[in-house]
Every structure is written in structure tokens, then in C-alpha cells.
Amino acid sequence: MSPGRAGGAAGIGDWLDARTGWRSIARWALDEPLPPGTGWLFTLGSVLLFLLATQALTGLALALYYAPTPDHAHDSVRFILSGVTFGRLVRDLHCFGASFIVVAATLHALRAFFFGAYRAPRELTWISGVLLLLLVLGFALTGYLLPFDQRAYWATVVTLNIARSTPIVGETVAGLLGGSGPPGAATLSRWYVLHVIVLPAVSVALVVGHVLLMRRHGLAGPIRHREGPAVPFYPRQALRDTIVVACVFVALMAFAIVGDAPLDAPADPSDAGYAPRPEWYFLWLFELLKRSPSSMDTVAALAVPLALALLVLLLPFLDRRATRPPARRPILGAAALFVVAGLAVLTGFGLADRPPTPTRWRARAIAGRTIAQREACVRCHRDGGIAHTFDRLRPSRDEAWIFSHVVDPEVIAPGIRTPPGPLLKSEAHAVVAWTRALRAGEPAPAMLPRDEHALSIIGAHCTPCHMIDDDGGAEGPNLSLVGRKHDADWISAWVADPLGVDPDAEMPAFADKLTAQQIRTVAEYLARRR
Amino acid sequence: MVLWTVRGVLAAIAATLGTVAGGVVGSARTRRTRESWIVAADLERVPDIDPLELTIALEREDSYLRSTERRVVFLSYDGEAVTALSAVCTHLGCRVSWDARAREFACPCHGGRYNLTGAVEAGPPPRPLERLPARVEEGRVLVRLE
Numbered sequence: 001m002s003p004g005r006a007g008g009a010a011g012i013g014d015w016l017d018a019r020t021g022w023r024s025i026a027r028w029a030l031d032e033p034l035p036p037g038t039g040w041l042f043t044l045g046s047v048l049l050f051l052l053a054t055q056a057l058t059g060l061a062l063a064l065y066y067a068p069t070p071d072h073a074h075d076s077v078r079f080i081l082s083g084v085t086f087g088r089l090v091r092d093l094h095c096f097g098a099s100f101i102v103v104a105a106t107l108h109a110l111r112a113f114f115f116g117a118y119r120a121p122r123e124l125t126w127i128s129g130v131l132l133l134l135l136v137l138g139f140a141l142t143g144y145l146l147p148f149d150q151r152a153y154w155a156t157v158v159t160l161n162i163a164r165s166t167p168i169v170g171e172t173v174a175g176l177l178g179g180s181g182p183p184g185a186a187t188l189s190r191w192y193v194l195h196v197i198v199l200p201a202v203s204v205a206l207v208v209g210h211v212l213l214m215r216r217h218g219l220a221g222p223i224r225h226r227e228g229p230a231v232p233f234y235p236r237q238a239l240r241d242t243i244v245v246a247c248v249f250v251a252l253m254a255f256a257i258v259g260d261a262p263l264d265a266p267a268d269p270s271d272a273g274y275a276p277r278p279e280w281y282f283l284w285l286f287e288l289l290k291r292s293p294s295s296m297d298t299v300a301a302l303a304v305p306l307a308l309a310l311l312v313l314l315l316p317f318l319d320r321r322a323t324r325p326p327a328r329r330p331i332l333g334a335a336a337l338f339v340v341a342g343l344a345v346l347t348g349f350g351l352a353d354r355p356p357t358p359t360r361w362r363a364r365a366i367a368g369r370t371i372a373q374r375e376a377c378v379r380c381h382r383d384g385g386i387a388h389t390f391d392r393l394r395p396s397r398d399e400a401w402i403f404s405h406v407v408d409p410e411v412i413a414p415g416i417r418t419p420p421g422p423l424l425k426s427e428a429h430a431v432v433a434w435t436r437a438l439r440a441g442e443p444a445p446a447m448l449p450r451d452e453h454a455l456s457i458i459g460a461h462c463t464p465c466h467m468i469d470d471d472g473g474a475e476g477p478n479l480s481l482v483g484r485k486h487d488a489d490w491i492s493a494w495v496a497d498p499l500g501v502d503p504d505a506e507m508p509a510f511a512d513k514l515t516a517q518q519i520r521t522v523a524e525y526l527a528r529r530r
Numbered sequence: 531m532v533l534w535t536v537r538g539v540l541a542a543i544a545a546t547l548g549t550v551a552g553g554v555v556g557s558a559r560t561r562r563t564r565e566s567w568i569v570a571a572d573l574e575r576v577p578d579i580d581p582l583e584l585t586i587a588l589e590r591e592d593s594y595l596r597s598t599e600r601r602v603v604f605l606s607y608d609g610e611a612v613t614a615l616s617a618v619c620t621h622l623g624c625r626v627s628w629d630a631r632a633r634e635f636a637c638p639c640h641g642g643r644y645n646l647t648g649a650v651e652a653g654p655p656p657r658p659l660e661r662l663p664a665r666v667e668e669g670r671v672l673v674r675l676e
Contacts, residue, residue: 070597154624158639161622176555185593270585270600272627275638289622290640293654355638398598400587474577 033230034237035221041115042219044108045211046241047248051101052207054252055139058094059196066146068192070185073148074266081263088260093252095261098140100252102281105133113315113336116324117220123316125213130313132206135199137281142195144279148188153267154276156183156191162301182269223325265440268399275355283350284343308339360437361445362471366452367459368434369444371427380409390438399432406431426464433459433471454525457518461510476507483530491523570614570673571605573666580630581606581615581646588675603662603673604628604635606646614664614673615648620657635659 017023034042065084067076080087109129112118118126141159145152160179164170171180178186231237265271278286285305292300311318319332326333371377372390380387406428423431437444447455458479463472468479482491490501496519498505510519568586576582581604590599602617602625615635619626624639634651635644643652648659663674 070592070595154639157623181590181592182599184590184597185595189593268600269625270602272583272602272625272638276624286640289654399600400598474580474582475575 030232030234030238032215032233034219034233035226036228036231037222037224037226038219038231038237039222040240040244041111042237043241043244044104044111045214047104047245048101048108049207050245050248051097051104051252052203055094055097055101056200058090058097061090062094063196068146068188070148070188070267073146073188074263077147077149077263089256092256092259092261096252096255096259098136098143099279099281100248100255101136102140104248105136109133109312110336110340112220114326114333115220115223116326116329118316119220119320119324120316122213122217122220125210125217126316127313128206128210128213130309132203132210134309135203135206139195139199139203140279140281142191142199145183145188145191146195147263148267149264150267150271150274151262151264151276153183153269154274155278155282156187158276158278160187166302183267220324263441265436271436273358273360275357277350277354280347280351284346287346287350287353358470359445360433360440360442362433362469363455363459364430364433364463364471365437365459366434366455367427367430367457367463368432368437370452370456371423371431371460372434397435399436402432402435403428424460427460429464430459450521451525454521457514457522458525461514462522465507479526479529481529483527486527488520488523488527491526492519495519495523566676567665567672567674570603570664570671573607573612573669573671576605576607576612576671578607578609581628583617583628586673586675601675603675605664605671605673612664612666612671613647614662614671616660616662618660619655620659621653621655626659 013023062080065076065080065087067073077091080091082088084090112126112129141155145156156179160174160177160183163177163179164174166173174180176190178184178188178190180186264274268274277283285301288300288304319329321329372381379385381390383389406423407425458466458468462468462476462479465473465476466479467474470480472479486494494501494505494507495514496511496516497509498507499509514522568588570584570586571582584603584605586601586603588599588601590597604615604617606613606615617626617635618624619637619639619642621637621640621642624637626635626637626642626644628634629636632643633646635646635648637643637653637655641653642650642655644655644659645651648661650656650658665672
């Protein structure tokens with residue numbers, strides 16, 4: 001009977017085998033002869049294949065919704081988080097998966113190093129692996145620009161400036177990366193293309209080459225050669241690989257479910273309240289940059305990583321002896337330990353240096369929130385209203401846009417029959433500060449109603465000239481600790497009519513702008529600040 | 531003969547496609563800003579102790595987008611001349627801010643510090659903060675940005 005006539009699944013299998021030969025391919029994969037003593041330490045390759053496949057799949061899912069343009073990138077990522085089924089999970093898997101790959105690839109390389117598995121004839125297997133490790137870092141670097149949030153923006157500014165500092169070709173390289181100015185549309189599209197087309201294509205080629213080379217020369221096996229016949233990959237090693245992959249999968253899922261990959265406020269080069277820090281696997285370079293004097297900058301940023309990469313890449317040609325146990329290679333082993341320890345220590349310093357981000361919920365933001373609750377705003381910004389509710393707004397709108405919309409809603413939203421009355425400029429600034437706090441995703445602090453009421457008035461009327469909690473203008477005195485100097489009665493009298501207190505006063509009177517009750521609230525609050 | 535023909539034709543095709551693709555990749559005309567004098571502030575608003583921090587919005591052509599770039603400038607006035615300093619750290623481009631307690635500009639990234647005139651006080655920056663051309667006209671401070 002011909003294979004095509006056989007019934008059931010076996011029949012289809014036979015039919016396909018006659019045309020594709022898939023059974024011999026499967027046999028070739030499963031019967032891979034392994035040197036005796038191959039064990040758990042040799043499962044990292046499969047773990048990496050699994051993690052790379054996960055990145056490809058989750059990356060594809062993200063690309064369905066992501067828009068690589070400066071005016072939509074952040075909104076599209078936020079949409080993935082809030083509007084797509086499993087969107088947050090997929091993004092977390094993709095972000096934490098990147099960290100998992102960095103760890104697994106490093107362990108994989110260290111295993112090959114200490115087992116001396118890079119020696120002839122496996123030089124090219126080693127080199128293709130090191131290139132893949134560098135590509136992984138390239139993926140990470142290009143990947144975290146994509147959300148176009150604050151972290152993305154500043155990491156890219158620094159990266160582009162490092163590229164620019166390369167002797168001779170610096171400007172050209174920066175230009176090719178879309179970085180002839182600050183990061184913008186050109187940068188985002190180029191890094192996106194690198195991240196989803198160029199790097200994946202090169203990685204697939206390198207992974208295929210790496211695996212085929214591994215099969216051609218076989219595994220190097222345990223450090224001390226053991227006598228005995230080769231063991232097939234299936235079933236024992238296949239089971240080990242499956243168990244470790246399953247553990248890694250569970251760990252990754254746990255990270256993605258419990259943890260939250262951060263999304264900062266949209267990129268804003270003028271925001272001083274943000275201290276940029278890179279992803280943890282670049283912290284060693286960050287510390288190196290901090291610690292080296294300016295004359296050594298190019299050395300620290302380019303030469304050290306480049307020399308390190310080159311040394312590791314050319315390792316098989318630098319160490320050609322036949323002995324494999326690490327104890328027999330004391331200098332090389334010590335050098336490797338030194339490098340690994342150095343990277344770990346620098347990373348530790350980097351982790352310790354996390355400056356606190358000052359809260360964005362200060363007087364102006366609180367005033368802005370109060371203003372936005374007014375009838376004039378809520379009339380349109382409500383459920384079923386002609387504009388979105390505040391939580392569904394596109395906060396990545398330019399601040400200048402928000403400002404002009406608040407000052408005169410009709411200018412930007414024409415067709416409003418009865419436009420709300422115009423706001424004071426200082427009130428419009430307060431609303432902008434509020435949207436800034438909103439889009440930073442920082443929860444509003446709990447505070448007493450009387451404090452909130454006072455801060456709302458201060459944020460709308462005093463901050464144009466006065467600073468309070470490092471927020472506001474510099475023309476008048478700082479109000480943060482004004483209670484140490486004056487009591488509530490004095491402040492009340494002063495705010496109502498400064499000239500009545502001091503004939504040389506420069507501050508305008510507020511008796512006609514605020515009610516006596518409002519002035520009293522502000523004075524009592526400020527008197528408590530000591 | 532055949533071999534050379536095949537090689538030649540393939541090389542010609544590769545060269546043509548390579549030139550076209552290379553031209554697209556290398557195209558640098560993605561960004562343009564115009565250099566212009568911008569009214570930054572009234573002179574009387576510039577305090578004589580701490581520098582005045584200003585955010586200036588600059589219209590910019592960014593490939594297919596017309597976007598607004600927000601540049602931060604620090605103005606200070608010593609009674610004679612106005613100094614306008616760019617807030618871009620000369621080390622690797624982070625945004626410096628004024629630390630009023632230490633009376634220094636501080637960079638949040640790699641710890642660069644500058645004094646009121648923009649000269650480097652500490653950290654890795656290779657150059658002082660960039661001084662932007664500034665002048666006073668009819669009581670207003672004008673700053674040239676590009």
C-alpha cells in the first residue's frame with residue numbers, strides 16, 4: 001500500500017515524510033550524539049532558544065499595536081497596557097525576557113569559557129556566540145527607545161553622544177542612527193527598523209550557524225574527558241532541557257505577572273525632575289562614565305567595551321593550549337574572574353545610585369486638579385460628553401497645546417456653543433502641571449482637605465512669583481518655610497494688602513482677587529509651614 | 531566566459547540596488563531648524579542672584595513631523611551683560627539644573643557640576659556649558675537659538 005493510502009495521522013505523517021523527509025530530520029535532531037557526562041550545565045543553549053522564540057512572539061504581538069512615531073509611540077504603548085487583552089502581560093514578558101536573555105547568554109558564555117569549549121575546532125562556534133551576545137545588547141539598546149518615554153529619551157541622548165564621540169566616523173555613525181540632532185522621528189524609525197528587521201534577520205542567521213556548527217563538531221562535553229560510547233540527545237538530555245526550560249518559563253511568567261515593566265512620562269527634554277538611569281545591564285558602563293575624567297571619556301565609553309568585546313571574540317586564537325580544566329589556565333581564569341567581578345561591582349554601585357524623583361504633586365499640580373473639576377471643564381470632559389474623560393485623554397499632547405486649550409478651549413476645540421470663560425494664565429500653568437503629574441503615572445498623595453484647598457489657591461495665584469517645594473517662580477521669596485518668620489494674622493494682612501503693611505512692598509494686593517476666607521485658608525496653611 | 535558574465539551582471543545589479551538603498555539610508559536631510567533671535571524674557575525678570583530658568587519652544591522640522599522642541603536656557607545678569615547658558619551638559623547631553631543650595635549647575639546623569647558662569651567645577655564634562663549669544667534690546671533679553 002502506498003503511504004498516501006494509509007489511514008489516520010500515521011498516514012499523513014508517511015505522506016509528508018515521502019515528500020519532505022521530516023522523519024530523518026527529526027531523527028537527526030533527537031539522536032544528536034552527546035559525549036558521556038553531558039549534564040544540566042548544557043541546557044542553557046535550549047533555554048536561550050526558548051527565550052529568543054518568546055521574544056519573537058511577544059515582539060510580534062506588540063508590533064501589532066505599536067506606532068514608531070514621536071507623537072504616537074507613548075500613546076500606543078499606553079494603549080497596549082490599558083486597551084489590549086493581555087497587553088500588559090505581553091509587554092512585561094518582552095521586557096523581562098530581555099533581562100533573562102542577558103543573564104542566560106552570559107551564563108552560557110561563562111560555561112563555554114570555563115569548560116574551555118572555545119578551542120579548535122570550535123573557534124567559529126564561540127565567535128558566532130559572542131556576536132549573538134553583542135546583538136542581544138543591541139536589541140536591548142534599540143528596544144528601550146521605542147516607548148519614547150523619559151528613560152528612552154535620555155538613554156538615547158547618551159548613546160548617540162557616545163557614538164558621536166567616536167574619532168573620525170562619529171558624526172556619520174550618529175547620522176546613520178538618526179541622531180544628527182536630539183532624538184526624534186528619524187531616530188525612532190531607524191531604531192525600530194534595526195530592532196524588528198535588521199537585528200532579528202542577523203540573529204536568525206547567526207543562531208542557525210551557531211547550532212549547525214555545534215552539531216558539526218559536537219558538544220565539547222565535560223571538562224574531564226570520560227570514556228564511553230556517545231549518548232543520544234533523546235530522551236535523557238531532552239528531558240533535562242525541557243525541565244530547565246519549564247522552570248525558566250515559570251520564572252519569567254512570575255516576573256511578568258508580579259512585576260511591572262516601567263513606563264515613564266513621555267519624553268520631555270525640558271523636565272528637570274527626572275534623573276536618567278540605564279537598564280541594569282548597562283549600569284557598569286554608566287558607572288565607568290561617571291568615574292572616568294573627561295579626557296578619558298572616549299576610552300571609557302568606547303575603547304573599554306570594544307577592547308573587551310574584541311578580547312572575548314578572539315579568545316580562541318589567544319589561548320590555543322590543549323588543556324581544558326580552568327585550574328590549568330590560572331592567568332586567563334583570574335583575568336576572567338577579575339572582569340566579571342569588576343562588572344558586578346560597577347553594577348552594584350550603579351544600583352546604589354538611584355536619586356529619588358521629586359514628587360510632581362506640588363502646589364501647581366494640586367491647583368490644576370481642582371481647576372479641572374470646575375463645571376467649565378467637566379461640562380465637556382465627562383462620561384458621554386463631547387470630550388474624553390480626563391483618564392482617557394492623550395496626555396502626550398504638547399504642553400503648549402494643553403496651555404492654549406485651557407486658556408481658550410474654543411481655539412482648539414471649535415464648535416463649543418458656549419465656551420467656558422477664559423482662565424488666568426497662572427491657572428492654565430497649574431492645569432499643565434497637573435497633566436504632567438498625571439502622565440508621569442504617579443498616584444496623587446493623600447492630604448488633608450484644608451491643606452489641599454490652600455495648596456489649590458497657592459498653586460493658582462502665588463506660584464507665578466513664589467517658589468514652594470521647589471515649584472514656582474523666583475521673583476518673590478520662597479514660601480516653603482515662611483511659617484518660621486510670620487504668623488497667620490501677619491500673612492493674611494500682607495496678602496490682602498501688602499502696601500498697608502509695608503509702604504515699599506512690591507507684591508500686588510489680593511484682597512480684590514481672593515475672598516477673605518480664601519486668604520485666611522492660605523495664611524493658616526503657610527503659617528503651619530515651619 | 532559564462533562565469534564572468536554571471537558575476538558581472540550580478541555585481542552590476544548589486545551595485546545599483548546598493549547605491550539606491552545606500553542613498554536612502556544615508557539621507558541626512560531629516561532635520562532642520564532655523565537660527566533665530568528669540569525674545570526670552572524681560573530684563574527686569576532676570577534675578578541677580580540665581581539664574582533664571584526658561585523653557586523656550588522651538589519649531590522644528592523632524593522628517594515628516596513638524597514638532598516643537600523644548601530648549602532650556604539659564605539667564606543671569608551681573609549688572610552689565612546678560613549671560614545665556616544652554617542646559618545641555620557638555621559630557622553626554624543630559625539636562626542640567628540649578629542647585630540653589632550648592633550654587634552650582636548639576637547634571638543628574640554622570641555627576642558633572644558647573645559654576646554660575648558655566649565653568650566646570652567637578653565631574654566628567656570636557657567643556658564649560660555652551661554660551662548662547664544674548665543681547666538686551668529695549669529692556670528685553672534676546673537669545674539666539676538654532
